[in-house]
Amino acid sequence: MPEIPFRYDPSHTALVVIDVQNDFCSPTGSLAALGFDTGAAQEMVPRLRRLVEAARRAGMPVFFVQTLHDESTDSPQWLGRVGDGPGTERTGLTCRTGSWGSEFFEILPEPGEQVVVKNRFSAFVGTNLDMLLRTRGIQSLLFTGVTTETCVESSLRDGLFREYYVSLVEDCAASYSPAFHAASVSIIAKNFGTVIGSGQLLHFWQDEHAAAVH
Numbered sequence: 001m002p003e004i005p006f007r008y009d010p011s012h013t014a015l016v017v018i019d020v021q022n023d024f025c026s027p028t029g030s031l032a033a034l035g036f037d038t039g040a041a042q043e044m045v046p047r048l049r050r051l052v053e054a055a056r057r058a059g060m061p062v063f064f065v066q067t068l069h070d071e072s073t074d075s076p077q078w079l080g081r082v083g084d085g086p087g088t089e090r091t092g093l094t095c096r097t098g099s100w101g102s103e104f105f106e107i108l109p110e111p112g113e114q115v116v117v118k119n120r121f122s123a124f125v126g127t128n129l130d131m132l133l134r135t136r137g138i139q140s141l142l143f144t145g146v147t148t149e150t151c152v153e154s155s156l157r158d159g160l161f162r163e164y165y166v167s168l169v170e171d172c173a174a175s176y177s178p179a180f181h182a183a184s185v186s187i188i189a190k191n192f193g194t195v196i197g198s199g200q201l202l203h204f205w206q207d208e209h210a211a212a213v214h
Contacts, residue, residue, distance in 0.1 A: 004204045007140045007165050007194060010060035014138045015052065016159075018065045018123060018145030018152050020045065023094040023101035025146060030093045030101050036176045041146050044174040045106050048144055051172050051198045052107060058205040061136055064109045065116045065123040065145070065155070070097040073119040121154035130162055140165040142201070144172040149184035157192055166193035169201065 007013065023029040025041040032038045055062055095102040109115050116129045123129050133141070141164045143156045152173050159166040168188050175181035189195045 007167055008142070008196070008201055008204055009140070010055070010058040010205060012137060013060055013140040013142060014133060014136070015055045015060055015062045015142045015144065016065060016123065016155065017048065017052065017062065017107065018143065018155055019067050019095075019147075020048065020064075020105050020107055020145050021066060021095055021101065022103050022105050023099075024067075025105040026101075029105075031176070034093070038176065040174040040176070040178070040181070041105075044146075044172060047198050048172040049107050051144065051169065051201060054202050054205045056110070060205070061114070061138070062109070063114045063116060063129065063132070064104065065118055065129070065151075066102065066104070067095045067119070067151070068097045068102055068117050069095050069119060078120070121151045122158045123151070123155040124158040124162065133164070138164070140167070142167050142169055142196075144169045146174050147180070148173040148175045149177075149180040150175075153184050153188060156188060160192050168193060168195045169198055170195050172198050 004010075020041075021029075023031055025038055025045065026032065027038060027042065029038065052062055114132055116123060116127050116132070118125065118127050120126065141156075141159045143152050143159070143166065145152050148168075152168070156166045156168060168185065170185055173181070175184070185195055
């Protein structure tokens with residue numbers, strides 16, 4: 001049985017699922033209605049589901065990150081982040097608190113699994129994710145979800161800056177642009193962490209699981 005590399009060892013690694021929610025992934029979500037191509041996210045979800053199930057069997061904790069937005073977090077700077085100052089804010093449409101769009105898309109947390117609510121791109125900003133991970137003795141993080149170049153990469157970078165080993169599961173992350181996804185993968189591999197496919201992780205963890213039950 002091959003030895004599991006440190007970064008992917010279930011004994012001190014967590015799987016982080018970023019923003020797999022209706023507004024970001026569903027063909028009837030708010031971003032699809034605005035013309036974004038959510039097809040890659042929908043194609044990615046079955047692979048992510050298999051990875052989540054394998055992580056659970058291997059005893060690896062899974063953390064679900066959920067974006068919520070409402071008037072309490074809709075600052076002018078946030079809504080106007082790509083505008084030209086006051087008066088250029090865009091209307092908040094995605095993942096409104098209590099809406100169908102904010103609910104998880106096709107993959108649900110199991111009882112006892114952590115759900116971390118965030119209001120900005122990074123899962124570490126304004127949340128207790130770091131405390132939850134350190135309480136579990138987590139040293140390494142595997143990032144998945146949507147979108148690769150925005151919330152996934154922002155969270156991965158912040159994970160590194162908080163002294164975790166970080167990795168991107170390339171085929172379990174998705175973007176609305178193949179070019180953006182590819183660019184993010186390249187930048188992460190060059191500067192921030194490792195990039196791995198779900199098939200290799202399944203190979204590691206299935207062997208580990210088989211050894212544990214014999």
